[in-house]
Amino acid sequence: MSQAAQFPYFPLPGPQGSSFLIPYVTVRLRLGSREHDVQALLDSGSSVNVLPYDVGVRLGADWNALTIPLPLTGSLGAHPAKALALDLIVPPFAVVQMIFAWSRSPHAPVLLGELGFFDAFDVRFCRSRGFIEIGPRP
């Protein structure tokens, strides 16, 4: 991977004093002049990027004004979602505009999935060494 950067796994406390290493990365989302930093899960099990409802509202998105439905199945299948274009900034890489499925679920995490994130970046999970390597697609 050329020009790749390393990001540490995020240790999340689990039950009974255990902890889990989670592939979270801090990214900046931008819509117009509004920006918001979030911890996003690198999720190759998700076919699309996912944005929780409250983050979309904070960025100034208007649910009723968006017209393209993006029906999700699986974990978030019970909630409607709409296609939202956001600028994604993963320092040190350049801004990339990509699609997010903006879910009405109040509990959805920010997911970076196949359509969008994994199209734009190559990702190498090195869990045994405690880091993830991300690089722009060749």
Next chain:
Amino acid sequence: MSLAELLPMIHALSAEERRRLLEILHEELGVNQSVPGELPPHLRELIVPGATYPVHTPFDCYEAAAIMQRLLNVGKSEQPEQ
């Protein structure tokens, strides 16, 4: 600073930065304002009409993950040493 002075600097920007500048100017001037976050044509064509998009991740299932980890640990300790 005049526009004549500014133009060469704008031309030196990357395509992405010029797109961003255009967005900022549109927002400030309130002209040609589309719905914020509406998909531009190059992203719109990625959406397949009628398709559904699976999210397989069983997120926030930490108890299940802990049980699986325990089972894996048991499995490891029961494996004969090679």
